Amino acid sequence: MRRKLVSAILAATVVGSMIAAVPVAAESNDETLTVWCWDPNFNIYAMKQAEAAYQKDHPDFKLDIQENVYSDIETKLITAATSGDYSTLPDIFLMQDYSYHKDVTSFPDVFTDLTDSGIDFSSFSAGKLADSTVDGKNYGVPFDNGATIMAIRSDIVEEAGLTTDDFKDITWSQFMELAKTVKEKTGTPMLTTSGGSELVLEMLQSAGASPIVDGEVKIADNEVLAQAVEVYATLVKEGYMTEYTDWDQYIASMNNGDAAGVINGCWIMSSIQAAEDQSGNWTIVNMPALDDVEGATNYANCGGASWAVSSNCENTDLAFDFLKSTFAADVDLYDDLLVNAGAIASYLPAAESSVYQEASDFYGGQKVYADIVDFASQVPAFDCGAYYSDIRSALTDVVTNVVQNDADITSELQNAQDTVEFNIEG
Amino acid sequence: MQPKRKKMSLQKRHNLIGWAFLIPASLLIFIFCFYPMVQAILLSFKKGMGAAGVWNGIGNYTRILKDKTFRQCLFNTVFYFIIQVPIMLLLALILAQLLNNKDLKFKGLFRTMIFLPCATSLVSYSMIFKSLFAGDGFVNAILTHIGMQPVDWFQNAWAARFVIIIALIWRWTGYNMVFYLSGLQNIDSSIYEAARIDGANGIQQFFKMTIPLLKPTILLTAIMSTSGTLQLFDESVNLTAGGPGKSTMTLAHYIFNISFVETPKFNYAAALSVFILVCVAILSAIQMKVGDSRD
Numbered sequence: 001m002r003r004k005l006v007s008a009i010l011a012a013t014v015v016g017s018m019i020a021a022v023p024v025a026a027e028s029n030d031e032t033l034t035v036w037c038w039d040p041n042f043n044i045y046a047m048k049q050a051e052a053a054y055q056k057d058h059p060d061f062k063l064d065i066q067e068n069v070y071s072d073i074e075t076k077l078i079t080a081a082t083s084g085d086y087s088t089l090p091d092i093f094l095m096q097d098y099s100y101h102k103d104v105t106s107f108p109d110v111f112t113d114l115t116d117s118g119i120d121f122s123s124f125s126a127g128k129l130a131d132s133t134v135d136g137k138n139y140g141v142p143f144d145n146g147a148t149i150m151a152i153r154s155d156i157v158e159e160a161g162l163t164t165d166d167f168k169d170i171t172w173s174q175f176m177e178l179a180k181t182v183k184e185k186t187g188t189p190m191l192t193t194s195g196g197s198e199l200v201l202e203m204l205q206s207a208g209a210s211p212i213v214d215g216e217v218k219i220a221d222n223e224v225l226a227q228a229v230e231v232y233a234t235l236v237k238e239g240y241m242t243e244y245t246d247w248d249q250y251i252a253s254m255n256n257g258d259a260a261g262v263i264n265g266c267w268i269m270s271s272i273q274a275a276e277d278q279s280g281n282w283t284i285v286n287m288p289a290l291d292d293v294e295g296a297t298n299y300a301n302c303g304g305a306s307w308a309v310s311s312n313c314e315n316t317d318l319a320f321d322f323l324k325s326t327f328a329a330d331v332d333l334y335d336d337l338l339v340n341a342g343a344i345a346s347y348l349p350a351a352e353s354s355v356y357q358e359a360s361d362f363y364g365g366q367k368v369y370a371d372i373v374d375f376a377s378q379v380p381a382f383d384c385g386a387y388y389s390d391i392r393s394a395l396t397d398v399v400t401n402v403v404q405n406d407a408d409i410t411s412e413l414q415n416a417q418d419t420v421e422f423n424i425e426g
Numbered sequence: 427m428q429p430k431r432k433k434m435s436l437q438k439r440h441n442l443i444g445w446a447f448l449i450p451a452s453l454l455i456f457i458f459c460f461y462p463m464v465q466a467i468l469l470s471f472k473k474g475m476g477a478a479g480v481w482n483g484i485g486n487y488t489r490i491l492k493d494k495t496f497r498q499c500l501f502n503t504v505f506y507f508i509i510q511v512p513i514m515l516l517l518a519l520i521l522a523q524l525l526n527n528k529d530l531k532f533k534g535l536f537r538t539m540i541f542l543p544c545a546t547s548l549v550s551y552s553m554i555f556k557s558l559f560a561g562d563g564f565v566n567a568i569l570t571h572i573g574m575q576p577v578d579w580f581q582n583a584w585a586a587r588f589v590i591i592i593a594l595i596w597r598w599t600g601y602n603m604v605f606y607l608s609g610l611q612n613i614d615s616s617i618y619e620a621a622r623i624d625g626a627n628g629i630q631q632f633f634k635m636t637i638p639l640l641k642p643t644i645l646l647t648a649i650m651s652t653s654g655t656l657q658l659f660d661e662s663v664n665l666t667a668g669g670p671g672k673s674t675m676t677l678a679h680y681i682f683n684i685s686f687v688e689t690p691k692f693n694y695a696a697a698l699s700v701f702i703l704v705c706v707a708i709l710s711a712i713q714m715k716v717g718d719s720r721d
Contacts, residue, residue, distance in 0.1 A: 071686075078690060102689050195581075195669075245580045245669060246560055390688045400671035404581060419495060423688065 031060040033319055034090035036068045036076075043094055043143065043305065045341045046333075050326040053333050061322070070096055074103070080312075081107035089312035091319050094305050095140060097131035098388055104134040105386035112309040114138045117320040119328045127205070127299070127379025128346040132306040139308055141323045144267065145344040146304030147376035148202050148287050151254075151272055152190075152261035154364060155281045160185035164283040169298055172203075172231045175288040179240035182260055191241035192259035194250040197395035199263060202300040203228035205382040207293045211395070212385040217424065219394070220410075220417035224293055229395075229409050231290070233402045243403070263287050265302035266372045270342050279362045286375055299378040304346065344372055351377075390423045391416075470696035479693070486697035496698070498672050499680040502587065506676070507655040510591045515647055518599050519640075522606035523632065537607070541600040548597075552664035555593045556580075583673035586666050590674055593661055598654070602647045609643035610636070645717035652713065653706045677702055 037043040044065055051063040068076070073093055080086050089110065095103065104111055115138045121129055124142045132140025154164045160182040167178060179190035193199055204210065209224035211217065219225060235241035242259060244250040253259045254268075255275035262268060272282060286298035307327060309319050326333055327347065334350035337343040350356065351373030359365045384391070394416035401407040434442070473482035490496055524530070525537055543551065558564045559579040566576035579585045613636070621631050637644070659678040662668055668675030668683075675683075677698065684695040 075686060078686070082692070106690055243581065244561065245667075246556065249560060249562070387689050393683070393688060396669075397671040400669065400673075404583075404670055415494075422493065423691070 032062045034064045036090045036093035086312045089310040091313040095308045100132045101386045111139045119324045125376040126381050127301045130381035140306030142306045142346040144304050145346040146265040146301045148300040149266045149284050150263045150287045154283045156260040168285045171291045172288045173291050188260045189242050192253040195243045200228045206300040207290045207296040208380040211391045217420050220414040236403050280364050284368045301379045394419045466696045486694050499675050499677045503676045510594050511651045518602035522603045526610045544601040548660035559589050586674045609640045649710045652709050
């Protein structure tokens with residue numbers, strides 16, 4: 001009897017799961033948009049706030065926000081594109097900036113061109129906007145800011161007899177001198193990194209250079225890139241920067257004082273702020289610039305995401321208008337997101353609001369948000385091309401081999417060039 | 427006259443019933459396993475995405491020969507295979523032999539303990555090994571405690587490969603041991619008695635009797651480990667992320683990267699998958715030939 005019961009339950013479960021797997025037909029409500037994004041405390045929260053804001057003027061408007069991990073979103077895009085069935089796509093989805101070029105080039109039919117949607121793209125920072133712009137067409141509304149910052153521990157720096165102002169607007173050779181002083185006086189390395197090629201690419205971008213020149217891969221014979229790798233290798237070899245392959249150890253190294261600073265996208269601040277006991281001991285400055293490169297700046301970008309409209313969106317006018325009147329216009333929305341989600345806007349007018357002008361106690365009274373938006377506005381545009389992921393991966397190999405095995409930079413860059421060219425020709 | 431109802435012979439009817447039971451499962455296997463496999467093989471001869479694909483002959487296969495990253499990943503995979511599989515199988519055999527001892531106390535406990543790693547998920551055990559071998563992890567703490575230098579396990583290619591091999595041995599030895607244990611228990615204990623009476627010592631018994639009698643089981647585990655190692659994925663992704671550089675990346679990890687991380691090249695990824703399939707088939711065929719008990 002019991003066995004029968006068990007098998008009946010099992011059978012019911014199987015049948016139940018089959019029924020559950022049948023997708024429920026989407027409501028054809030005219031005023032509803034489906035959205036895919038991934039972080040309940042960050043971008044999902046942002047969409048909910050945007051929905052509430054838009055509902056004030058459009059009471060029938062509704063968002064159906066579905067939580068999807070980013071890798072799932074990308075897999076679903078690929079599935080839709082390769083099967084040719086775009087009906088599975090939502091109206092709006094969030095895309096990581098680094099895969100925009102790759103996905104727009106590989107699967108152009110997934111995206112809706114936003115160039116003529118009426119959204120004013122000139123009010124976003126140029127460096128950020130370039131990521132979601134492919135062949136001069138806009139495919140995304142920039143969301144969070146990924147401006148590169150250098151966060152430094154003022155107490156450690158001062159212990160070495162320096163001030164945080166010494167680190168503002170400097171070049172890498174000046175930075176090496178300062179790091180040497182800090183290392184000698186306090187024994188603490190100036191920087192920490194999670195390895196890989198991110199920092200090298202940020203240096204490259206800050207100098208207005210790119211691994212892609214006129215659509216051609218330019219990794220070998222790229223003097224700026226060689227210099228960036230050289231700087232990275234020197235930082236590690238001289239002990240000015242410690243590499244952690246594990247993300248948790250990397251975060252811990254900032255929080256427990258194993259490093260006096262870090263260079264990364266400004267989203268790293270939420271991790272820095274996790275160490276509440278260090279309140280008042282941190283300062284945000286811009287990153288060092290490469291020496292002797294014409295047009296080199298102290299500004300770059302790392303990470304961030306933008307909103308895309310899919311080709312499956314039937315009510316594009318509604319989607320355009322929603323994005324236009326929220327993420328491309330609503331300063332109050334961005335104020336809320338800054339306070340409650342820690343999302344720093346890449347929408348430039350937002351920086352003028354009073355919330356952005358407030359001093360932060362954690363950063364010793366610095367107006368960090370206004371500073372970061374200011375950094376973002378000066379980031380040089382960066383053409384990463386469709387093969388950015390391949391380039392990143394090849395450059396990670398270069399950095400690893402140069403740092404770990406003392407490999408020759410020129411020949412390693414040539415190898416990376418060959419690898420990327422090989423990937424492109426396939 | 428009554429029309430004579432055509433009767434099936436009992437044999438035929440039994441056969442039909444057998445087929446009726448087989449068809450649902452077979453059909454599902456064909457639709458969800460064999461059909462995609464055939465599609466993947468077709469894909470590997472094409473160029474371009476989805477419906478836009480055009481025939482490319484063996485272009486994707488000749489590309490394999492020119493691929494440096496592939497060579498690196500093949501080297502890593504073969505290295506894991508050559509070092510890890512023999513060590514693991516030998517360990518499993520020794521453990522099985524020890525635990526097969528009738529007079530051993532707490533046998534069940536030991537067996538459970540050795541088999542337990544197999545019950546952990548691939549991802550979670552990878553994470554545990556990652557923290558064990560972290561810069562400030564348990565292993566380095568022990569090393570410094572006994573006066574040795576801590577090792578940057580994941581920043582040195584050979585150290586990272588070593589960690590993967592240790593992890594694999596920990597995870598899979600118990601699994602293979604269970605096969606050997608069941609094999610050992612199928613050997614009649616009276617033949618050992620007879621051997622003892624004839625004056626064979628323990629070592630002779632092990633090499634002259636146990637091993638030959640276990641040959642089918644050893645063959646089975648060898649083939650399973652071969653195919654498992656060539657398809658190694660979770661450890662490479664979760665434990666080392668293929669790093670440093672690509673020095674611990676396995677072929678399956680590379681295929682995943684080609685499809686989902688880098689700019690997608692599904693045709694080439696399919697060609698690499700077919701390559702792995704052929705490798706597994708060839709290696710298994712060799713092992714079956716070597717392990718063939720018929721002379």
